[in-house]
Amino acid sequence: MRGIRQRREPGYWPWVQVVRALRRAAEPHEWAAADSGTLSALLGESPEPGDVFRLHDAVTSALVTLAHDRPVVVVLDDLHWADPSSLRLLDFAARHTWFEQLLLIGTYRDVEVDASDHPLHPLVLPLVAKATTVTLTGLAPAEVAELMVRTAGTDPGVELAADVHRRTGGNPFFVEQTARLWRSSSPVSAVAPGVADALRRRLSLLPSTAARSSVFSAASSTSASRTVVTLAPPRRPGGPSTRGTPRRGSVAPVRTCPR
Secondary structure, eight states: OBOOSSTTSOTTHHHHHHHHHHHHHSOHHHHHHHOOSSHHHHTTSSOOOSOHHHHHHHHHHHHHHHTTTSOEEEEEBOGGGSOHHHHHHHHHHHHTOSSSSEEEEEEEOHHHHTSTTSTTHHHHHHHHHHSOOEEOOOOOHHHHHHHHHHHHSSOOOHHHHHHHHHHHTTOHHHHHHHHHHHHTTOOTTSOOHHHHHHHHHHHHTSOHHHHHSOTTGGGOTTOTTOGGGGGOOOOOTTOOOOSSOOOOOEEEEEEEOOO
């Protein structure tokens, strides 16, 4: 279940989607055993309980009950966009489900959340400390070709796929955006708007001195001519800074406890 980009959705929105999915998947008698009545408040079907512990316990107890007879996997996507309450509930569930057939998976962009001034930074760190963390790497050239076929509906061929792999580093989002441009007869050397926005966000997390330099051309002597070099924003005094350099996102299973 996805986090949110904007603050139009209510708090706990990822968990609202999880509970709705659980209710749809469960048999009537299973849901009757799992629902303590508090879950309806989370779904907006009754007044809020007003007790955060009670709500966290209700969701966790429902997960434990439904995982008693079969394994349950909960995937919370884009946690870097989640509200703080959703992360606190995830932490509560992770700390109280050690022995159940339950797998909690959270995905997030570490390049964003690792910034010390990110509002979710202090909430993500404890989760990562308890988690088995898997850092995603880029796609291989053959996988880039496969994704381009799925996105554009046409086989790009070995040479073009290799060129796209070199330009994107195998980043699936960048590959998809490039494939859509290619499908519209644009050259793969063009920079899609979505890619440009993503790169600007990442550059904005760097110290101003690093952002002014050719960050991407410095990564490889063969990449100096890439169009993305021109995306470096102008100097902004007092701009935000972060530790380290941009990295690809991470998948962080909060706990893996097969029975």
